[in-house]
Amino acid sequence: MKSFIFLLGLLLALLFLAGCQTPPPAGQGSLAWVEIDGRTGAEIRQATVEVFKENGYRLKTNSVLAATFEKPGGAVNNLAYGGWDSGVTIRVIIHVDVQNNGTHLLHCEAFMVRDVGDRSVEEAQPIHYRRGPYQELLNRVKTKLQSSS
Numbered sequence: 001m002k003s004f005i006f007l008l009g010l011l012l013a014l015l016f017l018a019g020c021q022t023p024p025p026a027g028q029g030s031l032a033w034v035e036i037d038g039r040t041g042a043e044i045r046q047a048t049v050e051v052f053k054e055n056g057y058r059l060k061t062n063s064v065l066a067a068t069f070e071k072p073g074g075a076v077n078n079l080a081y082g083g084w085d086s087g088v089t090i091r092v093i094i095h096v097d098v099q100n101n102g103t104h105l106l107h108c109e110a111f112m113v114r115d116v117g118d119r120s121v122e123e124a125q126p127i128h129y130r131r132g133p134y135q136e137l138l139n140r141v142k143t144k145l146q147s148s149s
Contacts, residue, residue, distance in 0.1 A: 030095075032128060032135040033107035034142045041096045043145065044104055048094055051140045057092065066147040067094045073112065082127065089116040091124065092134065106141060110134055 057069035
């Protein structure tokens with residue numbers, strides 16, 4: 001019985017480690033990332049704006065350094081992160097960096113923000129889990145750029 005529990009634990013650990021990915025050095029600390037070849041930073045930023053807008057995000061800021069998108073959190077987000085009197089906003093900060101091999105790294109950080117817009121009490125909690133939805137958005141950017149080649 002002990003060997004069965006050990007093997008089950010080992011299998012679960014291997015499955016967990018197989019699902020983990022480490023971003024390239026430029027993307028350390030990022031929630032999601034994707035590498036894009038053959039496109040300029042401006043093309044990548046434009047495609048990113050289009051994909052995020054198509055998915056309900058509003059462009060808050062946009063510069064060469066980063067783009068910030070926001071959208072209202074859903075009922076589950078509001079229940080988990082919101083207060084009694086306010087909901088939360090999902091904020092995603094996108095970066096486009098050139099890597100040593102000439103490819104671009106599109107990567108993001110995401111936050112649940114309470115009291116958005118009120119600088120005195122605004123509270124942003126980083127999202128460190130649930131990489132999937134953000135990875136899917138970045139994958140869509142890459143697909144959009146590949147299909148328009």
